[in-house]
Amino acid sequence: MKNSRRKAKAVIVGGSIAGVSCAHALIAAGWDVVVLEKTSTPPEGCATGAGLGLDSVSEKLIQPWITQPELLQVLSLPMTIEHEQATDADKKITWTLTRDDNFNYKAMHWADLHRILYHSLSPEVVLWGHLFVSFSISDDKRSVKVQAKVLQTDETIEIVGDLLVSADGCHSAIRKTFLPDHKLRYSGYCAWRGVLDYSDNPQSETVVALKKAYPDLGKTNYFDIGSDGHAILYELINKRINWIWYRNQTEPDFKGNSVTTKVSKDMIEKMLTAAEKVWIPEFVKVMRETKEPFLNAIYDSDPLEQLYWDNVVLIGDAAHPISPHGGRSTNMSILDAAVLGKCLEKWGVEKLSSALQEYQSIRVVVAREQVLFSRRMGRIKQRLPLPDRELFDPVTADQKECEALRLRNIPYFCDVPSILI
Ligand SMILES: Cc1cc2nc3c(=O)[nH]c(=O)nc-3n(C[C@H](O)[C@H](O)[C@H](O)COP(=O)(O)OP(=O)(O)OC[C@H]3O[C@@H](n4cnc5c(N)ncnc54)[C@H](O)[C@@H]3O)c2cc1C
Numbered sequence: 001m002k003n004s005r006r007k008a009k010a011v012i013v014g015g016s017i018a019g020v021s022c023a024h025a026l027i028a029a030g031w032d033v034v035v036l037e038k039t040s041t042p043p044e045g046c047a048t049g050a051g052l053g054l055d056s057v058s059e060k061l062i063q064p065w066i067t068q069p070e071l072l073q074v075l076s077l078p079m080t081i082e083h084e085q086a087t088d089a090d091k092k093i094t095w096t097l098t099r100d101d102n103f104n105y106k107a108m109h110w111a112d113l114h115r116i117l118y119h120s121l122s123p124e125v126v127l128w129g130h131l132f133v134s135f136s137i138s139d140d141k142r143s144v145k146v147q148a149k150v151l152q153t154d155e156t157i158e159i160v161g162d163l164l165v166s167a168d169g170c171h172s173a174i175r176k177t178f179l180p181d182h183k184l185r186y187s188g189y190c191a192w193r194g195v196l197d198y199s200d201n202p203q204s205e206t207v208v209a210l211k212k213a214y215p216d217l218g219k220t221n222y223f224d225i226g227s228d229g230h231a232i233l234y235e236l237i238n239k240r241i242n243w244i245w246y247r248n249q250t251e252p253d254f255k256g257n258s259v260t261t262k263v264s265k266d267m268i269e270k271m272l273t274a275a276e277k278v279w280i281p282e283f284v285k286v287m288r289e290t291k292e293p294f295l296n297a298i299y300d301s302d303p304l305e306q307l308y309w310d311n312v313v314l315i316g317d318a319a320h321p322i323s324p325h326g327g328r329s330t331n332m333s334i335l336d337a338a339v340l341g342k343c344l345e346k347w348g349v350e351k352l353s354s355a356l357q358e359y360q361s362i363r364v365v366v367a368r369e370q371v372l373f374s375r376r377m378g379r380i381k382q383r384l385p386l387p388d389r390e391l392f393d394p395v396t397a398d399q400k401e402c403e404a405l406r407l408r409n410i411p412y413f414c415d416v417p418s419i420l421i
Pocket of ligand 1: 013014015016017018019036037038039043048049050051052053109110111130131132133167168169170173315316317318329330331333
């Protein structure tokens with residue numbers, strides 16, 4: 001059946017994790033794809049991004065897409081334990097709230113995951129330095145014409161496809177054309193984050209001390225609730241420590257569409273001084289020795305009821321901007337891509353709307369529940385008010401309250417939709 005169908009073409013906007021994953025999934029479904037990415041070159045090296053947690057479902061989905069599946073093992077560290085703890089700022093002590101010994105995530109650097117996905121595509125698939133500008137759907141709704149600007153030459157090009165995939169992130173311009181009033185929602189806090197690279201000093205006293213204080217580092221995702229926000233700590237391959245500190249603050253005024261900003265030395269110094277009042281000295285020293293910590297404002301948005309319009313479909317952060325507390329964003333992008341690929345393979349381009357309808361019906365409910373869970377979990381761990389409960393107090397919290405913090409409580413945790421089985 002598949003061979004008798006004409007080869008369909010998709011234009012994917014955005015060449016980050018959702019975009020390159022989608023390219024793989026659609027190629028596997030027999031489609032031609034082109035990816036438009038505004039960044040001028042592939043993000044080589046580890047200057048871009050920081051750590052992420054890959055779940056076991058994503059790992060399985062990626063395996064057939066990549067030319068060297070063994071690289072997934074080589075470039076990741078198993079995180080078999082989720083350890084939720086609290087820190088007493090005055091006594092500088094920590095204590096365990098709850099622990100999940102069957103966590104089964106992999107810790108990876110964003111740039112490593114992106115690299116193995118991208119390098120497994122033919123080089124002509126991703127057009128770097130191509131800024132998506134606009135699109136128009138044909139009257140019969142059977143094709144879509146996409147205009148993009150080639151940033152190096154300022155020339156505008158047009159590409160016609162059967163399907164436009166919006167993988168252009170949480171600020172998606174494509175989503176805005178359908179939902180101009182749909183706004184991102186500031187969480188009430190920002191994340192300071194960084195990666196300490198100690199490869200040039202493997203015996204680093206700072207890291208030795210850190211590992212004494214957090215003894216299961218290397219196989220554990222530590223979540224730590226302090227007097228001012230909460231923190232995350234885990235190790236990456238090649239002697240790197242990934243850390244994040246979420247701090248409640250008013251919404252920052254970052255330029256343009258950015259949720260990340262470069263920070264001044266003065267801002268870093270103030271953050272470190274504040275850290276000394278919240279975290280144990282071993283953790284603060286890691287922060288202090290990290291080159292170029294950066295600041296992420298945390299946003300999500302109210303879940304969407306619709307993920308496609310005619311022959312335009314949303315995936316990844318464009319479809320469901322989500323706060324990071326369920327460990328979902330990257331995993332959802334990969335799952336979206338895989339489900340979309342299978343729906344297109346099942347229905348073919350002739351029945352595109354059935355394919356997109358099935359994709360939407362599988363993903364919309366899951367995305368809604370996971371976005372709302374992550375939002376709630378963020379507020380609990382940041383000790384921000386919720387209408388139906390008291391503020392979380394790590395000193396008095398009972399076992400049930402502590403166990404509720406575990407990531408596996410997220411609805412559809414590691415759920416595999418039947419279309420992928
Ligand atoms: C450079 C980078 C580094 C990141 N590092 C981390 C990390 O360390 N840890 C982590 O958990 N998450 C990280 N993320 C976020 C993470 O990739 C996403 O939250 C998640 O994987 C969903 O991915 P996405 O592809 O839907 O969205 P995004 O990753 O936000 O990607 C959207 C892509 O669309 C492109 N784009 C947007 N508008 C246009 C346009 N008009 N024309 C062409 N292209 C456009 C952007 O340049 C971007 O590459 C990073 C994202 C980026 C872009």
